[in-house]
Amino acid sequence: MKRRLLLLVVLAGLAVAPRTALAHKPSDAYLTLTEHGGELEGRWDIALRDLEYALGLDADLDGRITWGELRARQPEIAAYALSRLSIDRGGQACATRVSDRQVDRHSDGAYDVLRFRIVCPRAGESLAVDYRLFTDLDPTHRGLLRVSGSKGEASLVLLPGGGPVTVGVGGEGPWRQLVSYWREGVWHIWIGFDHLLFLFALLLPAVLQREDGRWRPAGTFPAVIKRVAGIVTAFTVAHSITLALAATGKVTLPSRWVEAAIAATVALAALNNLMPLLRDRPWRAAFALGLIHGFGFASVLRDLGLPGGAFARALVGFNLGVETGQLALVALFLPVAFALRETRLYRVAILRAGSASVLLVAGLWLVERSLGVRLLP
């Protein structure tokens, strides 16, 4: 009797089945590995539905997964997922470190977004990715892998437990790498307020000349251009020398000392406009003080991560970026300054008050940086 009943129940269940199964998006996870400036980053989007089945996210069993429920389990989820992913480079295992957590909506529902850094002890042209997520829970699960170095993109479908798969990253292509460092250089000079202020302070008097202890408008535009070009070139040559020395490790200075010294150079450049220190040959000041700035750039470059094989390219790209940023400032500043050079406004308000303001800010930086305190917001 009981056996017959069981059969019927099964039959009743099955009878509906043999309809053609309807298509429905199966379980996918999206794994993106991005190589950028020598850093390898991972982003892994895993469906909440799958995590629910694996770990049970819906704590109050109300059929809904809230952010609170997900948040409470995030460390566990990260440990669960990352223990099922191995990445090797150059034959050695890389370490993964969670860097950020978010949520994203894909076409079939919400996904946990796990961002992580991948730290590989060795370099190498390719990564061996061993994907084992949900091997034990859903053999039909797939990991849709996208690897993007700046060399290009590759997509692969990963079978859980299918063994390691090798994908080429190979670092960035030479041209792309140069461009990417160039962009970092531009970016750095534009957010590196201290470098801009330094240049600004040096350029302020460039449209004027000192005669009998008084500022007078400089004569012709070509003469002004020549002077500005001299200042910018001197600054560039100076910081390129120290950037190269510091980046190759030939000279190393403590970064706090460097930062404080940079503040001092800004202050000096501004002071030079208010009291005569080094007036007749402004490019000398640009050169001498620019030497310090090179050390500052070097620490940024170090933070970006330097590709082992393409060191020179990175250095050149970054430096060209810094020059581009500088020239952009010059292009903005020069026409305006030249047009206003004969006015009292320029000579009094802009030159004097501007230099005084720069001096004040730089002075505060100097105190902050050398004493490790915070004065400015």
Place this chain on the structure above:
Amino acid sequence: MVLLALAVAPAARAEPFVPATDDVVLETLPPGAAGSELRELRELRAELAKDPSNLELATRTAWRLVRLARTEGDPRFSGYAEAALAPWWPLEDPPAEVLLLRATLRQHVHDFTAAIADLDRLLEIHPERAEAWLTRAVVLQVEGDLAGARASCEPLRLLADNLTYVACATGVESVRGEGEASYQALFEAFRATPPKEPAKRQWVLTSLAEMAERLGRDAAAETHFAAALAIDRRDVYLLAAYADFLLDRDRSAEVLRRLDGEERVDALLERLVEAEQRLGAPAFAAHTASLDDRFAAARRRGETTHRGDESRFRLRVQGRAGEALRLALANWQAQREPRDARRVLEAAVAAGCPEAARPVLDWLDETEIEDVHLAALAQRLEGGRS
């Protein structure tokens, strides 16, 4: 930093975010896997995790997941069921119950050949397993082997109740030129012994509705659909069939009402999008994009089960007849049911390629199927065909 974010972003359409408060609902679980169902499922899984080689426990868990896959139309659950059977899955000769489950799951991913092989092996040892004969009949029918399907129904005459046998046999006969007689026979058998089990009642009523519709008997079809839908049991196949019925009669507003909240299932979302397009509904653009993404993801995976729905979408929603025809023909290689035939014919009409529809037109001749939609399309393609 900015550059880095840009480089990573294209993986998804929208930007990832951090929800503002803890009570933001991120995901709603399908009704069949929420609440007490969810608790039971978790308990089963926990038990199985402790004792993974317990055959009875594993098959019980797998059946439960298979049923969820069906009622929710979500292949995820099929994958979970496969995992529950892991110790036996790779075996050539697994226990009988596993063979039946494996065949069912292989059918879900349209691996019909392997499914039939499993069923044959099972029936060799246990020719008394009615469910296996029934499943075999349906798989063969989907593949287009109508004679084989009909033969597979025969043992049910002795092994199962009369209604199950009649439903199996008429399911095949109704597409072999016996439309009217099949409908009458199934209706009689249903009236004589209305099944108590909701699933079975729903199954038979859905079959009746589909048969009546093919015969052009709209009122009868509507009645059967209504009776099937009144049963308190979710069935995505039924929802899709009814949505098709409504779309054919330009009752898009009802489709919208019916399928509201069913966006999760690709096949249902496709029908919803068709209705939204006709009504100019605001959700149309977003739903179309979402469907496009899912088809793209399926292609990346190398999945082929979506081709039928994708063909419809390309044709009816996007008007891309050539691509729709290619997809419909590829689908026809694997699946040969009236709905698959219709996709080919519709696309061939739109693309102006009657020759491409030749295999399907031959099939219509061969089977002598009675179907008002197919007949009208065939007539347009051949001009004057009866």
